[in-house]
Amino acid sequence: MQRIDMVRLVHETIDTAAALAAVASDAAGANVLFVGTTRGITDGFVTRSLEYEAHEPMARGELERLRDEAIARFGLADCVIVHRLGMVPVGEASVAIAASAPHRREAFAAAEWLMEQVKRVVPVWKREEAADGARTWVHPERAPEAAP
Amino acid sequence: MLSISLFAGMAEAAGCRRLEIPWAGGSVADLRAALGSAAPAIVPLLAKSAVAVGGRYARDADAVADGSDVAIIPPVSGG
Numbered sequence: 001m002q003r004i005d006m007v008r009l010v011h012e013t014i015d016t017a018a019a020l021a022a023v024a025s026d027a028a029g030a031n032v033l034f035v036g037t038t039r040g041i042t043d044g045f046v047t048r049s050l051e052y053e054a055h056e057p058m059a060r061g062e063l064e065r066l067r068d069e070a071i072a073r074f075g076l077a078d079c080v081i082v083h084r085l086g087m088v089p090v091g092e093a094s095v096a097i098a099a100s101a102p103h104r105r106e107a108f109a110a111a112e113w114l115m116e117q118v119k120r121v122v123p124v125w126k127r128e129e130a131a132d133g134a135r136t137w138v139h140p141e142r143a144p145e146a147a148p
Numbered sequence: 149m150l151s152i153s154l155f156a157g158m159a160e161a162a163g164c165r166r167l168e169i170p171w172a173g174g175s176v177a178d179l180r181a182a183l184g185s186a187a188p189a190i191v192p193l194l195a196k197s198a199v200a201v202g203g204r205y206a207r208d209a210d211a212v213a214d215g216s217d218v219a220i221i222p223p224v225s226g227g
Binding site for chain 1: 226227
């Protein structure tokens with residue numbers, strides 16, 4: 001198993017089992033693992049692969065901040081966030097979030113909240129390669145919000 | 149002098165991953181204006197982007213000291 005820091009940016013396959021194992025705790029009765037994978041077909045359009053790029057020091061800082069906030073907000077026992085960078089073939093994991101809590105409601109809510117925040121504020125970008133080889137950076141039509 | 153890091157579609161629009169501009173101090177809004185003059189090709193995406201100073205999101209009114217670590221953060225698409 002990979003050694004797991006609680007927040008990681010990796011350039012290789014994400015060890016999702018290690019992420020889940022890392023949040024195990026005597027205080028936890030609920031352990032949720034969310035795995036985001038590269039989708040091959042979106043609304044009929046075929047994606048061959050995704051490539052991720054990050055402002056790595058800032059992304060790590062934002063992920064640490066989100067993890068701390070999630071632990072406080074949802075009363076988590078523990079939490080791990082892993083994002084993969086570089087080429088991610090279709091079907092492989094680009095992101096994994098593991099959250100443990102005394103009860104399942106908080107663990108599910110924390111994983112959902114963290115994914116929303118990751119997609120909103122963490123400086124990571126994806127470039128889609130379509131079936132015809134065209135590669136396009138994805139920049140959704142909304143700016144990231146300024147820091148609170 | 150400010151050295152500004154560019155990423156993803158912003159680097160693609162500028163044709164480089166780093167821009168250097170002369171800087172005598174000013175706000176994030178001043179920096180946006182200076183960047184737009186230095187690299188007109190990035191203006192459309194710059195308008196939708198955030199600015200990070202020292203690895204934290206900054207507001208348009210925030211001051212940017214000479215020599216700061218500045219990055220332009222176009223709309224993010226991680227996950």
